[in-house]
Amino acid sequence: xxxxxxxxxxxxxxxxxxxxxxxxxxxxxxxxxxxxxxxxxxxxxxxxxxxxxxxxxxxxxxxxxxxxxxxxxxxxxxxxxxxxxxxxxxxxxxxxxxxxxxxxxxxxxxxxxxxxxxxxxxxxxxxxxxxxxxxxxxxxxxxxxxxxxxxxxxxxxxxxxxxxxxxxxxxxxxxxxxxxxxxxxxxxxxxxxxxxxxxxxxxxxxxxxxxxxxxxxxxxxxxxxxxxxxxxxxxxxxxxxxxxxxxxxxxxxxxxxxxxxxxxxxxxxxxxxxxxxxxxxxxxxxxxxxxxxxxxxxxxxxx
Numbered sequence: 656x657x658x659x660x661x662x663x664x665x666x667x668x669x670x671x672x673x674x675x676x677x678x679x680x681x682x683x684x685x686x687x688x689x690x691x692x693x694x695x696x697x698x699x700x701x702x703x704x705x706x707x708x709x710x711x712x713x714x715x716x717x718x719x720x721x722x723x724x725x726x727x728x729x730x731x732x733x734x735x736x737x738x739x740x741x742x743x744x745x746x747x748x749x750x751x752x753x754x755x756x757x758x759x760x761x762x763x764x765x766x767x768x769x770x771x772x773x774x775x776x777x778x779x780x781x782x783x784x785x786x787x788x789x790x791x792x793x794x795x796x797x798x799x800x801x802x803x804x805x806x807x808x809x810x811x812x813x814x815x816x817x818x819x820x821x822x823x824x825x826x827x828x829x830x831x832x833x834x835x836x837x838x839x840x841x842x843x844x845x846x847x848x849x850x851x852x853x854x855x856x857x858x859x860x861x862x863x864x865x866x867x868x869x870x871x872x873x874x875x876x877x878x879x880x881x882x883x884x885x886x887x888x889x890x891x892x893x894x895x896x897x898x899x900x901x902x903x904x905x906x907x908x909x910x911x912x913x914x915x916x917x918x919x920x921x922x923x924x925x926x927x928x929x930x931x932x933x934x935x936x937x938x939x940x941x942x943x944x945x946x947x948x949x950x951x952x953x954x955x956x957x958x
Contacts (some may be wrong), residue, residue: 661696663687706734709887710758710897716740717900717914719748725755733931736899751913753899754931761913763885765926766876766893769917773873774880784869784920803855810848813841865921872920893918902930 665683684701691698714723716738723736734755742750773780820837823829829837879889900912911930916922 658698660689660699661699661701663691665701707887708734708755709885709890710736710755710762712889713894714753714758714899716751716786716895717898717912718751721748721753723753724901749901750901751901753902753913757911757928757930758826758897758899758913759885760898761911761926761928762890762894762915763882764928765915766879766882766885769920769923770876770878770880770882773876777873777877780873780876781866781869784872786925787867788865788869788921795839799855799858803852803859806848806851808857810845813845813848816841868919868921872917875919876917904932908932926932 664682665680665687688698698811701788708725712722714736715721716723719738719740721738721740724739724742726735727733728735736755736758738748738751738752741750750794768785769780772783817838820829820841824831824834847882879893882889895916895918898914898916900914900921903910909930909932912925912927914925
């Protein structure tokens, strides 16, 4: 049996963007070389990928919530983010993927759009953030205000019942057994009402915090009006996560949807756009799809 030849592939880390040729590449080369040696592989070539995505750690699957990993697709090595859950088990999630170029353009366009609104009309931007967060919470603010009012009213009623019980006990209008039973009942209800009031007040405080955060978001976005380039620095300052959903293909066009969670602002809508469509690199000999293409029928794939 002849010697097996292999190639080593090293990728830069986030730190390499700042430090240049850091120790990470040397470490990768050493580990991979040692592995190849131990398993009888002859290292024919060592490749180093010099591209570091500014989206590192931000892109998530819209279905399972797990991270999307950066991969290369086809002979032209198109950069593609794919669902890591699906990559490990195709039954655990669907084939979520998005081309890096599509993601870059969509996120930049979304930031530019909201930054322009925030710069030109701060109040409109604040109202938009508040509205979208209220919508996401199902208008819990108004509902919780009503519930808190009702809970406080019942708490006051129980307090008055306590006073009446003591008066009835002193006057002899109620037996000691009934007095103790009712006291225990009202005390238990009082404790439950206090717990409910605390929870509702905390929820209402969250609504107030959302309003404060909406102002912070509008002010932050206004600083980036006219932004033309995405970097790891400005993305991590503006965005907490980007959720990617399934692509759909209609009449030869692919539509992709993403949802951006902004820092302070939360989810400000959803962006749908036309995505890149490439032919699937079928490697199977005699593939029926390949035969269709050879027969003159166009077949397009969403990958």
